[in-house]
Amino acid sequence: MKNALITGINGQDGSYLAELLVEKGYNVYGIMRRKSVVDYGNVEHIKDKIHFIYADMTDVVSLINAMRISQADEVYNLAAQSFVATSWEQPLATAQIDALGVTNMLEAIRTVKPFCRFYQASTSEMFGLVQAIPQCESTPFYPRSPYGVAKLYGHWITKNYRESYGLYACSGILFNHESERRGKEFVTRKITDAVARIKLGVQEYIELGNMDSKRDWGHSKDYVYAMWLMLQQEQADDYVIATNETRTVREFVEIAFSKVGIAVEWSGIGVDEIGRDKATGKEIVKINKDFFRPAEVDILLGNPAKADRELGWERKISFDELVERMVNNDMELVKKEIAYNSL
Incomplete structure (x- = not known):
């Protein structure tokens, strides 16, 4: 042992x-x-x-x-x-x-x-x-x-x-x-937590930084x-x-909202960009320039060929499943929070 x-x-x-x-x-x-x-x-x-x-x-x-x-x-x-x-x-x-x-x-x-x-x-x-x-x-x-x-x-x-x-x-x-265990200070969990709260009517919108940052998730x-x-x-x-796939923060937002039946429609450019609920027209995503990094990292995309070849490693959980797991988990957590607060 x-x-x-x-x-x-x-x-x-x-x-x-x-x-x-x-x-x-x-x-x-x-x-x-x-x-x-x-x-x-x-x-x-x-x-x-x-x-x-x-x-x-x-x-x-x-x-x-x-x-x-x-x-x-x-x-x-x-x-x-x-x-x-x-x-x-x-x-x-x-x-x-x-x-x-x-x-x-x-x-x-x-x-x-x-x-x-x-x-x-x-x-x-x-x-x-x-x-x-x-x-x-x-x-x-x-x-x-x-x-x-x-x-x-x-x-x-x-x-x-x-x-x-x-x-x-x-x-x-x-x-x-x-993952579902990610801290809420990280952008992915910040997004899925906000998606759950917006869907359940306890939050109006989410503020984010650089929507064009590309990451390998x-x-x-x-x-x-x-x-x-x-x-x-x-x-x-x-x-x-890594996964050898990259997606923007904007794509993460779109997929996360889609998991709760909300389609996001975009307008504006840069810090003026707004994401709206396509069905209601409500603003659900806003850009806050305070969330931009002093020195941006625009794209990260990893090639895991060596790990695949020498370790026999491969990822099993797809990007879509990752987002779905996080959104579903936050939906349950926010529902429990609402129920507790209503007591």
């Missing part, structure tokens, strides 16, 4: 990964930061199957302690300040967690159990101002946010520890992956399986995990 240590276990990816590893018979350990109120987040439903350890990515001593307690055979580093907008407001905190935190975890592994296998959650945001379309493992990086820059450090320090110390350390360059459940596959290989390597 293997031991696995997951940082960021109560987030979207951490919860799906924990479910996968529990199902495969692992002893699962999860790192949590101490708070005044204990919050298990997305792993509330399986908290009794997880061994929790209090630690912090900025405190190497606590990570060494976590390694000693867990005696992990596999470490999945999913902890991060992962919201791009926040990285502009908190660039130093983002760097401490997303960059130096990776080094702290690698040092903890090297100190306690150097034969442990390590997975680093890298990101397509490292490509930023893309130098090639689609992006693959050899595409040059050009991050366009403090988040992307910090993640690039984490990516390269992982590669350096692999090559310098012989650690089994690999990075998954994961493109955008969403998959489902988190498929992507955490790729993480696990990476640590089962004979040699450590880095892999792009």
Whole structure:
């Protein structure tokens, strides 16, 4: 029976990964930061199957302690300040967690159990101002946010520890992956939550930023399986995990509304663009220039050929099913909220 240590276990990816590893018979350990109120987040439903350890990515001593307690055979580093907008407001905190935190975890592994296998959650945001379309493992990086820059450090320090110390350390360059468990600060969940509220009559419209941004969207459940596959290989390597399909934010909005029977009709250009309910003429989408990034990332499109070929990985949940799952989940959540508020 293997031991696995997951940082960021109560987030979207951490919860799906924990479910996968529990199902495969692992002893699962999860790192949590101490708070005044204990919050298990997305792993509330399986908290009794997880061994929790209090630690912090900025405190190497606590990570060494976590390694000693867990005696992990596999470490999945999913902890991060992962919201791009926040990285502009908190660039130093983002760097401490997303960059130096990776080094702290690698040092903890090297100190306690150097034969442990390590997975680093890298990101397509490292490509930023893309130098090639689609992006693959050899595409040059050009991050366009403090988040992307910090993640690039984490990516390269992982590669350096692999090559310098012989650690089994690999990075998954994961493109955008969403789910019903995504936080509402992210645009996809913001959209599906608003769609449910507008459909149920408790919200009039949603405000969004750049509608022309193109992203490669998959489902988190498929992507955490790729993480696990990476640590089962004979040699450590880095892999792009993506769908090789791209859609605009506008397309996401249209499909999400279509799942509740609303057709969106557009008028205007740029910040003056308006989305209306085709049946009623009501304004349901407005553009807010405050939601535009200081430096935009216009298109992200990943080529997962290497992962398909070497890992045998392929996505199972289509884009349409992803959106449908998110909308249906938010419809149920908002209905429960309305019912509770009416008591």
